[in-house]
Amino acid sequence: MATKKQEQQPIDAYLASVKDPVARKTLGALRQQLRKLLPGATETISYRMPAFKVDGDVVAGFAFFKSHCGYYPFSGGVVPALKPELEGYATSKSGVTFLPDEPLPAKLVKRLVQARLAELAPGGKKPAAAKKKALITERVTDSAVKEATGRDWKAWMRALDAAGAAELNHKELVALVAREVESGWWQQSISVAYEQARGKRVVGETATTGFQVGVVRTLPMTAPELWDLLTKQAERWLGPGAKLKFEPGKGYEVPKRRGAPGVRGELRVVKPGERLRMTWQPDSWTKPATLQLTLESKARGAALHVHMEKLPDAKAREAMREHWSKILANIAKD
Known part of the structure; x- marks a missing residue:
């Protein structure tokens, strides 16, 4: 029993040092779930964060930062x-971040653990995304794709371009293709294949989007009410004086004010009740970033994905994470 207590002490101390009570509760619950998923694991500290080791290899770790939590499969x-x-x-490539009051779903944590264990198993294979070395259009012939779907690769590229696929994220793109392919x-x-052909994805990696950040929060209102807020009260999320x-x-423009630079950009996509996509360029940035707001109905409100x-x-990534976390927190309070 003494040995077990000693192994738990580092994580106990880490959790005790987390001042945010919501984050401490969320990470404590995540720790309990990892204990159930990895009953024989050793609890330790690795790279200054709580971690679970199996046969000497770290399988999972977690941490709290200034305003968000992180899960890391090492x-x-x-x-x-x-x-x-x-x-x-x-x-x-190394982890997933989330807000303290929006814990990772249990099923998702289980999938992350399973994928890491499969990677470490004797003779185990690396995850599929790490194995791809060739473009899909090089590995799958024109005749094969045409026989299965009715179009060859060039025809698919033209059709997806015409449908505005260049502005879609991966999930939306799959949904678009699903309208014609079962x-x-x-x-x-x-x-x-389309993402690779249009430079949105490099072989074996995610889309070439540079530094990126995401914040999500479930708000106490319906999706139609949230859409109404976004479109009729732009100052609530863009800033005072936004046009x-x-x-x-x-x-569009957002005037400069004390403590905040001016921002300008252009609206690219408007899907009523679902999504806004636009450029975002503060005065001090030489190039614009891309900002997307997506709404999702939930049992107890509506989630806004930024x-x-x-x-x-x-x-800039950390500044934007802090910025949007505050914006969503303020909307949730009203």
Whole structure:
């Protein structure tokens, strides 16, 4: 019993040091789930975060930062392999971040653990996303895709371009292809092939979106009410004095004020009740980032997913994470 107590002490101390009570509760619950999923694991501290080791290898770790929590499988292949299941979360090759009051679903944690264990198993294979070495259009012939779906690769590229697929994220792209293709395998293959062909995805990695960040929060209102707020009260989320006309191609401006730079951009996509996509460029940035707001109905309200891509650097990523976390928290209070 003494040995077991000693092994638990580092994580106990870490959790005790987390001042945010919501984050401490969330990470404590995550720890209990990992104990059930990994009953023979050793609890320790690795890279200054709580971690679970199996036969000497770290399988899972977690941590709390200034305003968000993170889950880390200690592998560069697990998160990219589960990218479709992680849609809506801010991810990197090494981990997944989430808000303290929006814990990772238990099923998702289980999938992350299973993927890491499979990777470490004797003779185990690396996750599928890490194995791909060739473009899908090079591995699957024109005749094969045409026989299965009715179009060859060039025809699919033209059709998806015409349908505006360049502005869609992966999940939306798969849904678009699914309107014509029943097979889930072909839906994914065509979607990834298109992303590779248009430079949105490099072989074996995620889309080339540079530094990116995502924040999600469930708000105490219905999806129609949330859409109404976004479109009729733009100052609530863009800032005081914001001028925005909700039509694709229209520019917008947010005046500079004390403590906040001016922002300008252009609206690219408007899907009523579902999604807004636009550029976002503060005065100090030389190039614009991409900002997307997506609504999702929930049993107890509506979730607002905020995702930014093509951020200039890691400092801007953390600044935007903090910025949007505060915006969503303020909306939730009202």
